[in-house]
Amino acid sequence: MVTLTIDDKQVQVEKDATIYEAAKAAGINIPILCHDKKLKPFGACRMCLVEVEQMKGRLIPACTTPVTEGMIVRSSTPPVEKARKLVLELLLLNHPLDCPVCDKGGDCDLQNLAYDHKVNVNRLNDEKFHHVIDYNNPLIERDQNRCVLCGKCVRICDEIVSRGALTFISRGIETKIGTEFDGPLSCEFCGSCISVCPVGALLARPFKFKSRFWALQKKTSVCGYCGTGCSVTLGVKDNKVLTTVYDENQGFHNGQLCVRGRFGYQFISSDKRLKSPLIRKNGQLVEAGWDEALELVANRLKGAGASAAALATPRMTNEELVLLKQLMTQQVGSANIDHSAGYAHAALTEGLAKSFGVAAAPSSILDIQKSDLLLVIKSDAYETHPVVGFEINLAVKNKGVDLQILSDKRGKLGKLPKANTLLHKPGSEVALLNAIAKVLIDENLAGAAASVTGYAELAAGLAAFAPEQVAAQCGVSADAIKQLARTYAAAEKALIVFPVGLAYPAHTAQLAHAAANLAILAGKLGKEGSGLLVLQEKNNSQGAVDVGFVPGNGGMTAQQILDGCLSGSIKTLLVAGENPVVSYPGQSKVKDALQKVDFLVVADLFLTETAQQADVVLPVCSYAEKEGTYTATDRRVQKVTPAIPAVGQSRTEFTVYGDLIRALGGQAPTTPADAFAQIPAYAGIEYAALADDGAFAPVAVKPALVLPVAAATQVEAGKIALLTGAALYHCGTMSHYGEGTVAACPEGYLELSYADAARLQIADGVEVTVASNEGSITLQARISLRMPEGVAFAPYHFAINQVWSGAVVTSVTVSK
């Protein structure tokens, strides 16, 4: 600790603090423009100048100067004030005074500083900038005339996002923030640069001119897309969500969001939202009243028993899932309930349930930066959970964490400094992990694990997985496998991370066993910064598992439910928020099943492809309109409250299923708090006490070693191995209704290796036909360095299920 004096106040701070941080801790405000708490000190603007007794004769920038013992700092003497005023005058010299038409007005650091320092006239005079404004992309407007060259955008895109899309170009008065070859901005559109830009040089185009900053109500909520569970602030005006507002103090991620969270909000107040319930009459869906619709549904469900089934989306709140589960199991009398196609949660409900005795991963996202080594299975972890990706970037770049990646294709994470990617053949991840486990056992790197249940069986069962034996099958050399095993075992704290979701059929219970085995064998459990983290696809995937929205005793899984629709054993199907026609494997089968089933009820925000087939469509609310809790992927339970009233006639699913329960003679919890109290997994958490940061539900691990079954995948000779996965810009199918996400990635595509493209004579951007045994689809070809030869990738959000029927690897032919 270091003691210093700032404005006659004694301050004690860590010895690596800067003067600015010390002042802040003491409640003294030093004005800043280029400094950001998330970024490394830069010192570009000189707004933060102070006087230091020991460094007399010049003014010292507070944001870059470390404190020293006994320092005497004065933060606002006349020379300091004079210097700051000059800095502002110089900045305003070439700055267009656009405030009336600049969307930053009211939230602009330059405006605020000029006001605070009473800079109302300029002693200097010069021409204004006239850079060409960049309107080349649909999401970010870049007006370099307003730029103050603070470099925050450049630094955040490099330090946190690790994209490096922006940089300073030219020199002197010509300096500006430029892009690759000064062309249009080509990046991942996370909007981080917009969020930190102190002025109106970078602006969100979807929100352009929609409202002034001060007219927005800021409502905190939780992002409705992926399982990271980022906190967001919604900007609301006239009961419409107009934008997301950046708050650097929000959540573990300090307000960082990905493209979906920041730009994909438009679905909430979309014109395409369902306006009223729809009932099929004479083959047509026609508008109807709630009473009629609910009565119809209640009559169908009454006494339906096991002939009824429900598929729910893990985007519903925990409380809504509790109610739907109660409706199905108690009032209707059916155990046929499931979510996420029945397999996307298997890593938890079957895998970790056996390996750890609990259907949840023990580590949290906060462990990433505290770790020594990250073992990421599948480079897609960045695309599926971009803000977790930012944490990995920070861990690797700032904390020197070792990054090891096992993947079937290269990805952005692999470009991080010293990251090591082991490229394996598609579908061989379990065999590969088994081989690592085998090395751990054989080389006695797993001393303490010998007493864990199942050790002997595992050791025996792994006999067939010696690195030399699996090397060829996996396409990874035996040495590399051994090396990875040793590195993993040697790390004091090591964290395994892998994504699960509809698009990742290979990430099953077996993969979870295999990964859990490594953590158990190498003794990586129960330590901070160490263990296992499963990245779940939707914002409440963990909640759906914790609530137990999975088949009950004798109940059918999602796939069996669809089979049941085909065979006629399921007569009434309630689909709550899922869009199986687009997202479940095997589109033709799903469509047939939904066609065959006697009575299909769909509760959704939109008339989705699935809802179009329904007999009754119930319009329900988005996350911004309801109260309840979501459980993020690391079992962080977070509460949301309505930011806007329900859109149109839509109702929360809490009301809808509550009403149905009562219509069928049951008693439903009347408030979300009551429903929350019924979830055993959250017994220790008090609903009313849930604050902005949420609360972690405990995960008590009882380790057991389970021998994972490594299924062999075979690609038909002469064909290409098609992998499905998630695209960075989308999450499930809801992002199709966000204009921002659609603008960034409007349609599906097929990523191909250069080698394959050359062989098939396919040029970048042309339309190709992808055909499998299931069917065929036309996609745009993208030739990419990250694909190995013989492997192609297509994001699953765009009905890739026309060619994909759920296999880990699909053999396809690609033709022009």
Place this chain on the structure above:
Amino acid sequence: MPNPITPIMQGMKITLGHLFKKPITLMYPEERPKVAERFRGLHALKVSHDKAKCVACYLCPTVCPAKCITVEAGEDANHDKYAARYEIDILRCIFCGYCVEACPVDALKMTGEFELANYRREDFVFTKERLLEKK
């Protein structure tokens, strides 16, 4: 005690005096009042280069104490900001003139127009078209 007649006489004196002065009463509507230059009557949106000067900065709705101005900004073909909608609900306006004072581009003024009576409520909402300055 003063003479009770005195106050009556004083009153009559004032009344009589007015008989010989120029009358204050106007024979409205035949006779028009002369509106002072700085009178705050109905608003007008100033026009320059055939376009409303208003840039939809939202300062007037922000400052308006009666909250009777509605502005909706739009983006024109040159990506510039303009008022796609500009409305004043004159029934709620208190004619304080703050809106004129707040305008950073001097796009708004208050005219001498004071005959604002109307039959239907809707007619008191002055849209952008109705507010545009008539030359």
